[in-house]
Amino acid sequence: MSIADNIITVREQIARACRKAGRRPQEVLLVAAAKQNGATAVREAIKAGVDAVGENRVNELLEKDGAGAYTGAPLHFIGHLQRNKAKQVVGRAALIHSADSFELVSLINALAAQQSIVQELLCEINIAREPSKSGIAPGEADAFLHRCAAFSSVRFVGLMAIPPAEASESELRRFFSRMNKLFVDIGTKKYDNNNMQYLSMGMSGDFGVAIEEGSNMVRVGSAIFGSRSYE
Numbered sequence: 530m531s532i533a534d535n536i537i538t539v540r541e542q543i544a545r546a547c548r549k550a551g552r553r554p555q556e557v558l559l560v561a562a563a564k565q566n567g568a569t570a571v572r573e574a575i576k577a578g579v580d581a582v583g584e585n586r587v588n589e590l591l592e593k594d595g596a597g598a599y600t601g602a603p604l605h606f607i608g609h610l611q612r613n614k615a616k617q618v619v620g621r622a623a624l625i626h627s628a629d630s631f632e633l634v635s636l637i638n639a640l641a642a643q644q645s646i647v648q649e650l651l652c653e654i655n656i657a658r659e660p661s662k663s664g665i666a667p668g669e670a671d672a673f674l675h676r677c678a679a680f681s682s683v684r685f686v687g688l689m690a691i692p693p694a695e696a697s698e699s700e701l702r703r704f705f706s707r708m709n710k711l712f713v714d715i716g717t718k719k720y721d722n723n724n725m726q727y728l729s730m731g732m733s734g735d736f737g738v739a740i741e742e743g744s745n746m747v748r749v750g751s752a753i754f755g756s757r758s759y760e
């Protein structure tokens with residue numbers, strides 16, 4: 530199967546999940562998670578109509594950006610962003626999915642101010658409170674966004690989560706549904722730099738369930754590009 534064929538299949542699965550949930554397929558944005566795939570594969574995915582390309586390693590992003598891989602689609606940064614690499618990503622990525630600490634947001638804000646831009650961010654939530662994972666604890670999300678509200682060169686446009694890899698379908702459903710509730714709750718709070726539009730959750734193995742529970746942005750890698758040798 531080609532990348533274009535895989536994208537057709539993924540779009541059909543998105544449409545099916547939307548029908549089940551009584552939602553419109555156009556509401557769900559498809560981000561191609563391109564890690565470990567080169568510029569040629571990324572160009573194929575863009576040509577086949579993904580809504581954005583997601584990278585989770587800064588070095589890969591710079592290499593592919595240098596090769597002009599992202600022309601025609603917004604670039605998203607979806608991995609954990611180390612502070613010493615933030616400078617390469619701010620202004621280059623249309624959306625950073627992984628704002629996971631006050632220190633990182635403070636730095637992104639300063640870098641964006643230097644460029645006179647407003648950097649859009651998603652707040653990453655550690656939905657299962659896994660010690661090994663980064664992200665803001667669900668119960669601290671509101672206080673975190675409140676604390677970040679004075680940063681005028683960033684804008685929080687949604688939430689992102691990665692549930693535990695070993696979760697069963699019913700556990701996944703619970704995590705996703707909890708995320709949706711948090712997304713709706715936080716959407717009612719009005720901070721100057723907060724405009725909750727995107728709920729980024731769902732990967733190749735679980736995007737159908739994520740959509741049924743309210744996701745409107747799925748990050749799909751292996752179902753588009755084939756399997757990889759690292760996560």
Ligand SMILES: *Cc1c(COP(=O)(O)O)cnc(C)c1O
Pocket residue numbers: 562564585607608691732733734748749750751752760
């Ligand atoms: C790799 C990755 C994905 C996609 O994973 P697949 O299981 O290959 O679809 C989504 N989100 C993040 C943050 C990733 O690193």
